[in-house]
Amino acid sequence: MVSPAGAAQADTGSQNYSGTLVDGATWVADVPANWNGTMILFSHGYSSMVAQDAPNAATRQDLLAAGYAMVGSSYSGPSLWALSSAVDDQFGALEAVGRTVGEPRRTIAWGQSMGGLVSALETQKAHGRIDGTLTTCGLVAGALNLNDYQLDGEYAVSRLLSPQPIKLVDYKNADEASAAVAALNQATTDAQKTPQGRARIALAAALVNEPTWYTGTAAPGPHDYEAQEAQQQQALVGPGWSRYAGARPQIELAAGGNSSATAGVDFAAALKSSTHADEVRALYRAAGLDLRADLATLTRDADIHADPxxxxTLARTSMVTGRLGVPELNIHTIHDQLVPVEQENWYGRQVRRAGSGSLLRQAYINGTGHCAFQPAETIAALHAVEHRLDTGRWDDVTTPDKLNSAAASLHLADSTTARYAPFTAPPLVGGLGEPGREHSL
Incomplete structure (x- = not known):
């Protein structure tokens, strides 16, 4: 079922379309009068099940003005963690809009956050339906890694900082998750009042790959460990625990149970692999705490087991193989509080192991926030993907200098402030196959 929205957008002469797929998912599309033949297949992140075809209104308008069409679906569930249906719904939306306005000359998948994982999965299942992929702030390491490292950090708070154990998995309803969020927030807030508490917050933050810049115009200095921990604490009590524990019921609903474990984790090995290990060690020394003892306690008492x-289920629906079918560019803010940049390290290695390394490029924005991109930054990345499709080569278009220059050449409101910078993503603490959790799928 397809219906034009009626009124075209005056500034681009574009037409909006919408429809419903056979499984109940809805879709929306915007097609400009001067369509250049490229369709953006946009995959939205973890949010309400509402169809979206662009990351935000400003980017939509900039893309329409440049002649791009866009389409995206709501997904159909069965929960907000909609990975079991998202790829099929996205391809269904693409097919529906193609029947309505004509087949595109080229289709580029573009995913944001959880939608970055959707687009990475589309890349594996391209089969001629997409030509290239752009993931932005993508959850590309997948659900099993996400749940595991988040649980590690939550467990550290429950075991080392909370006056009583906090229920962390197997939630019967959203109220139990909300109670866990409240308990994690309270324990973290109370712990911030003492040097010992702050050291243990830093340990929990390292286990969840929490960056050390959350607010303000610049990151704390590389050895200003007290300021780094203060930023991590604000992020955990802010978006952190509310999203980590708060979203778990939806993922458990999709998985049919709890998919993550603490049992068998070597927490000393996990911390040793963290880029924040020096911060944790320094704060423990200053507080007069025995870090080895705390790590041994966490390892000894870990008793949460996953439902096989x-x-x-999540291995089948929500994890990547790394076998790419089309070229892909991933961009990520270096200080992302909800989907840590370390996910890019795990994903890149998975892609290289699968023999697809030549198809993948990754670029990084020196900024804080989740999906906190400027339109010029993302559109410059889109043009880099197009260069690869036009020439068959990446050349140097994904280097920071080239991406910043490409953003400047767009002459958008934010073109002169693009923030691409040289960076190598560190290992994902607590990830499958990583130190401390060395088993793989």
Whole structure:
């Protein structure tokens, strides 16, 4: 079922379309009068099940003005963690809009946050339906890694900082998750009042790959560990625990149970692999705490086990193989509080192991926030993907200098402030196959 929205957008002469797929998912599309033949297949992040075809209104308008068409679906569930249906719904939306306005000359998948994982999965299943992919702030390491490292940090707070154990998995309803969020926030807030508490917050933050810049115009200095921990604490009590524990019921619903475990984790090995290990060690020394003892306690008392059926479900629906079918560019803010940049390290290695390394490029924005991109930064990345499709080569278009120059050449409101910078993503603490959790799928 397809219906034009009626009124075209005056500034671009574009037409809006919408429809419903057979499984109940809805889709929306915007097609400009001067369509250049490229369709953006946009995959939205973890949010309400509402169809979206662009990351935000400003980017939509800039893309329409440049002649791009866009389409995206709501997904159909069964929960907000909609990975079991998202790829099919996205391809269904693409097919529906193609029947309505004509087949595109080229289709580029563009995913944001959880939608970055959707687009990475589309890349594996391209089969001629997409030509290239751009993931932005993508959850490309997948659900099993996400749940595991988040649980590690939550467990550290429950075991080392909370006056009583906090229920962290197997939630019967959203109220139990909300109670866990409240308890994690309270324990973290109370702990911030003492040097010992701050050291243990830093440990929990390292286990969840929490960056050390959350607010303000610049990151704390590389050895200003007290300021780094203060930023991490604000992020955990802010978006952190509310999203980590708060979203778990939806993922458990999709998986059919709890997919993550603390049992068997070597927490000393996990911390050793963290880019924040020096911060943790310094704060423990200043507080007069025995870090080895705390790590041994966490390892000894870890007793949360995963449901094998839930693990199998998420392995099938929500994890990447790394076998790419088309070229892909990933961009990520270096200081992303909700989907840490370390996910790019895990994903890049997965892609290289699968033999697809020549198809993948990754670029980084020196900024804080989740999906906190400027339109010029993302459109410059889109043009880099187009260069690869036009020439068959990446050349140097994904280097920071070239991406910043490409953003400047767009002459958008934010073109002169693009923030691409040289960066190598560190290892994902607590990830599958990583130190401390060395088993793989």
């Amino acid at each position: 059926k839930a693990v199998a």
